[in-house]
Amino acid sequence: xxxxxxxxxxxxxxxxxxxxxxxxxxxxxxxxxxxxxxxxxxxxxxxxxxxxxxxxxxxxxxxxxxxxxxxxxxxxxxxxxxxxxxxxxxxxxxxxxxxxxxxxxxxxxxxxxxxxx
Amino acid sequence: xxxxxxxxxxxxxxxxxxxxxxxxxxxxxxxxxxxxxxxxxxxxxxxxxxxxxxxxxxxxxxxxxxxxxxxxxxxxxxxxxxxxxxxxxxxxxxxxxxxxxxxxxxxxxxxxxx
Numbered sequence: 001x002x003x004x005x006x007x008x009x010x011x012x013x014x015x016x017x018x019x020x021x022x023x024x025x026x027x028x029x030x031x032x033x034x035x036x037x038x039x040x041x042x043x044x045x046x047x048x049x050x051x052x053x054x055x056x057x058x059x060x061x062x063x064x065x066x067x068x069x070x071x072x073x074x075x076x077x078x079x080x081x082x083x084x085x086x087x088x089x090x091x092x093x094x095x096x097x098x099x100x101x102x103x104x105x106x107x108x109x110x111x112x113x114x115x116x117x
Numbered sequence: 118x119x120x121x122x123x124x125x126x127x128x129x130x131x132x133x134x135x136x137x138x139x140x141x142x143x144x145x146x147x148x149x150x151x152x153x154x155x156x157x158x159x160x161x162x163x164x165x166x167x168x169x170x171x172x173x174x175x176x177x178x179x180x181x182x183x184x185x186x187x188x189x190x191x192x193x194x195x196x197x198x199x200x201x202x203x204x205x206x207x208x209x210x211x212x213x214x215x216x217x218x219x220x221x222x223x224x225x226x227x228x229x230x231x
Contacts, residue, residue, distance in 0.1 A: 004159075034219060036222075041225075043121075043123075043225045044207065044209075046219050089159060089160070093220075094218060103148055103150075103165070103167070103220070104175070105162075105209075105220055107159030108159055109159045110157075110159055
């Protein structure tokens with residue numbers, strides 16, 4: 001079955017440091033890939049997405065590139081801020097709701113990021 | 118503003134009692150989902166519905182029940198049969214015609230059962 005594996009956390013950085021959170025996946029088809037962010041006590045917000053190989057998703061200074069050859073979708077940001085402190089989830093789904101996919105999101109376990117001033 | 122609302126934000130119940138969590142969306146989405154989140158874990162799918170009056174079990178449906186009588190609403194009942202009900206519950210929705218498959222999440226309900 002499909003699965004998503006994220007790097008172990010928590011990750012602690014100083015403000016303006018470079019961020020990488022690794023995400024790899026196994027999939028039986030050609031999924032769409034997502035990064036969601038969860039701030040304390042809140043629901044998940046979509047951070048960025050990519051729907052096919054070599055697509056780059058970007059938002060709020062974060063980027064991730066869909067790498068089919070390495071089955072990866074690593075999240076990066078050049079200069080983190082204290083306000084980026086949150087839990088980050090990598091996830092995959094199949095956009096076509098037909099067949100047995102039913103649009104289920106398969107999540108990684110989440111990576112806690114803490115940014116200090 | 119379009120979005121998903123969940124109520125209440127915090128819910129406390131005694132063991133042995135059933136409890137119903139509310140989820141409402143005004144995004145005109147056909148598909149709705151319930152996920153459970155436990156500390157240090159990703160989200161796990163409880164139930165989903167792609168159309169009114171139809172729903173399917175997800176990966177951890179035991180001890181839960183749902184209904185989908187209206188497109189906008191997808192309430193989740195946590196029954197006394199759920200062995201470990203204390204968790205953060207998240208509702209989501211998506212358009213079945215969406216090209217990318219992303220889901221939109223509500224703010225969640227934190228259920229504590231003692």
